[in-house]
Amino acid sequence: MKLSVIGTGYVGLVTGTCLAEVGNDVLCLDLDVNKINTLNNGGIPIHEPGLLEMVQRNVAAGRLHFTTSIDESVAFGQVQFIAVGTPPDEDGSADLQYVTAAARNIAKHMTEYKVVVDKSTVPVGTADKVKAAINEELAKRGIELPFSVVSNPEFLKEGAAVEDFMRPDRIVVGAEDARAVELMRELYAPFNRNHDRVIVMDIRSAELTKYAANCMLATRISFMNELANLADKLGADIEQVRIGIGSDPRIGYHFLYPGCGYGGSCFPKDVQALIRTADSIGQPLKVLHAVEEANDAQKRILLEKIQAKFGANLTGKNFALWGLAFKPNTDDMREASSRVIIQGLWDMGATVTAYDPVAMDESKRIFGDDTRLSYADSPMHALESADALVIVTEWKEFRAPDFEQIKQALKTPVIFDGRNLYTPAQVKSHGLEYLAIGRR
Numbered sequence: 076m077k078l079s080v081i082g083t084g085y086v087g088l089v090t091g092t093c094l095a096e097v098g099n100d101v102l103c104l105d106l107d108v109n110k111i112n113t114l115n116n117g118g119i120p121i122h123e124p125g126l127l128e129m130v131q132r133n134v135a136a137g138r139l140h141f142t143t144s145i146d147e148s149v150a151f152g153q154v155q156f157i158a159v160g161t162p163p164d165e166d167g168s169a170d171l172q173y174v175t176a177a178a179r180n181i182a183k184h185m186t187e188y189k190v191v192v193d194k195s196t197v198p199v200g201t202a203d204k205v206k207a208a209i210n211e212e213l214a215k216r217g218i219e220l221p222f223s224v225v226s227n228p229e230f231l232k233e234g235a236a237v238e239d240f241m242r243p244d245r246i247v248v249g250a251e252d253a254r255a256v257e258l259m260r261e262l263y264a265p266f267n268r269n270h271d272r273v274i275v276m277d278i279r280s281a282e283l284t285k286y287a288a289n290c291m292l293a294t295r296i297s298f299m300n301e302l303a304n305l306a307d308k309l310g311a312d313i314e315q316v317r318i319g320i321g322s323d324p325r326i327g328y329h330f331l332y333p334g335c336g337y338g339g340s341c342f343p344k345d346v347q348a349l350i351r352t353a354d355s356i357g358q359p360l361k362v363l364h365a366v367e368e369a370n371d372a373q374k375r376i377l378l379e380k381i382q383a384k385f386g387a388n389l390t391g392k393n394f395a396l397w398g399l400a401f402k403p404n405t406d407d408m409r410e411a412s413s414r415v416i417i418q419g420l421w422d423m424g425a426t427v428t429a430y431d432p433v434a435m436d437e438s439k440r441i442f443g444d445d446t447r448l449s450y451a452d453s454p455m456h457a458l459e460s461a462d463a464l465v466i467v468t469e470w471k472e473f474r475a476p477d478f479e480q481i482k483q484a485l486k487t488p489v490i491f492d493g494r495n496l497y498t499p500a501q502v503k504s505h506g507l508e509y510l511a512i513g514r515r
């Protein structure tokens with residue numbers, strides 16, 4: 076099939092590339108000239124394991140192309156994926172300006188039947204807005220053309236995006252006409268060889284499914300975080316509790332890890348957006364309000380522990396920070412806990428020396444050349460003038476460090492671990508104090 080993907084970010088680039096990988100002809104559009112130049116010069120604008128090789132392979136095979144031309148993109152694919160951002164508006168609801176702009180662009184240039192597929196995470200009712208926007212633009216042109224609107228939310232995880240797309244747990248298709256459903260089934264057939272993963276439903280349910288999934292996961296995290304804080308106060312060990320409850324198949328072990336808060340481009344904004352949707356129709360989601368509040372507080376939990384240890388005036392102190400990305404295997408720092416922690420340390424007068432395997436360029440873009448933040452080229456170099464170590468992202472390379480070396484390097488032998496990477500007894504046996512999340 077010939078496919079166009081509008082928006083070549085995390086979701087658009089992975090979607091386009093994986094669909095090219097199974098033999099489709101794909102044209103990816105973005106309005107960001109730098110992104111398209113990077114891609115046309117053989118690079119990729121994000122860090123995502125396995126993606127660069129797959130992009131290069133499909134470009135070389137002539138199945139994957141990149142453009143900034145809307146004309147060209149609308150003309151190319153019978154299926155037009157919308158994968159643009161849906162950032163929070165001022166009040167937290169999803170800002171749909173990029174989605175509707177993309178839809179209008181399709182309508183301004185289309186000359187034949189198109190299937191417009193919403194891959195962006197969008198509130199219930201967006202497909203209707205997309206339909207209305209297309210009809211309005213066609214009316215301005217004084218023409219009538221057939222088109223279908225489909226909701227096909229994306230469930231990939233950054234850091235494992237290629238794997239998730241190629242081996243999806245489920246492919247949700249919200250559609251109301253048989254022609255579009257048939258086309259979507261055909262498109263996704265290569266990802267269904269083991270068993271059918273396509274779940275067809277009405278459009279509104281498909282739109283809500285995406286928010287429901289992310290909000291359920293965020294709820295698990297916030298619940299475990301609150302439980303860990305309670306364990307801290309009660310002298311229990313959350314790791315034992317996690318194993319104790321995860322063994323119940325109704326609960327399971329996934330997504331039960333307490334830490335210093337969830338971040339990223341999805342959970343925070345999707346939780347907010349669903350809260351706003353529910354509030355706006357007088358059906359508030361009380362649980363979700365608490366999830367958000369608990370997470371905002373959890374991003375500051377390490378700051379509280381640092382303050383309890385060193386006091387509120389950290390002038391002259393330097394903290395080594397391991398991990399800037401909101402999670403491992405990505406350079407994404409949107410809503411990352413590291414940002415709250417760095418700002419909090421600055422506010423108390425401290426400086427920070429950070430190390431992250433891939434997110435330091437992104438951090439430089441965000442924080443500029445603020446002299447209160449410097450960067451080290453290895454985890455151990457970050458410790459050189461540090462008073463203490465703060466761990467924020469659970470990168471694999473932090474899992475088995477040389478504790479003796481850490482002890483020697485730090486002015487005060489203490490590790491604040493926001494991701495519970497180590498066994499407390501093991502760290503303590505090296506003469507280090509270990510302050511983690513709910514660990515005993």
Ligand SMILES: NC(=O)c1ccc[n+]([C@@H]2O[C@H](COP(=O)([O-])OP(=O)(O)OC[C@H]3O[C@@H](n4cnc5c(N)ncnc54)[C@H](O)[C@@H]3O)[C@@H](O)[C@H]2O)c1
Nearest residue numbers: 082083084085086105106107159160161173195196229233
């Ligand atoms: N990142 C994830 O892990 C993830 C996972 C599932 C779903 N989603 C959802 O997918 C959507 C996209 O997220 P993302 O992380 O890929 O965003 P992103 O910011 O990485 O990419 C969006 C891209 O769209 C481009 N764009 C904006 N308007 C455009 C237009 N009119 N025409 C062409 N290009 C345009 C932007 O320049 C940008 O490159 C969001 O709704 C998000 O919630 C994201």
